[in-house]
Amino acid sequence: GDSVTQMEGPVTLSEEAFLTINCTYTATGYPSLFWYVQYPGEGLQLLLKATKADDKGSNKGFEATYRKETTSFHLEKGSVQVSDSAVYFCALSDQSNTGKLIFGQGTTLQVKP
C-alpha cells in the first residue's frame, strides 16, 4: 500500500541555519503531496502542497519540490527561526477522492537562539 517515510528526528539547529527534512513516498498513480506543521499543543496546519510532478510548493520561506523520479518531497528552508520549532509531517493523498491522507511519522525540529 501507499506509504510515507520521513527522516528521524529530532533535528536541532541554530537560528539562521539551513533546514532540510527528507521525505520519500511509495504510491501508485499520481498522489498529491503535503507538508503539515504542528506547533506545541495545537492541531496540524497545512504548510504547503504540490499536486503534480515538478510542482514546487512554498509558504513562509519553506519550499518542497515534487520529484517523481526519486519519489521525494523534501522540505527546505534557507534560514530557520526559533518560531519554526514544531513537528513537521509529510503526507500524501491518493487519487481515490476520499479525502484520506497517509502521514509520515513526523520530524521534530528544535531551533535554538
Added chain:
Amino acid sequence: NAGVTQTPKFQVLKTGQSMTLQCAQDMNHEYMSWYRQDPGMGLRLIHYSVGAGITDQGEVPNGYNVSRSTTEDFPLRLLSAAPSQTSVYFCATVGGATRYEQFFGPGTRLTVL
C-alpha cells in the same frame, strides 16, 4: 466561522468505559476523518466519511464506531475503552480549492487507565 471543533479537550477513562468524542464543522465540507496520533507513529486514520450517511474504515478502526447523520457532525465512539486507546485524537475535514486540503480540529487528549 469556527472551523472544526472538538470536545472534550481532555478526558480520562477507566478500562471498559465508553464515551463519544465530538467533532463538528461549519465549512459545509463533505469529507470528514478521524485520526489518532501516537509518538513516533505520525497520524493514523481510524474512520472517514465522504458524506452524510456514508462511512468507511481507515487503517486502525478496531474498537471505534462512527456515524454521520448530518454534514456538520462526525462523532467517534469508543465502545469499551482500553489502555491501547490512550492517544491524541484529531478530527479533520477536507475542502479548499484543490479538494485535498485537510482542516484539523484542536484535538482531544484521551487517557485510559
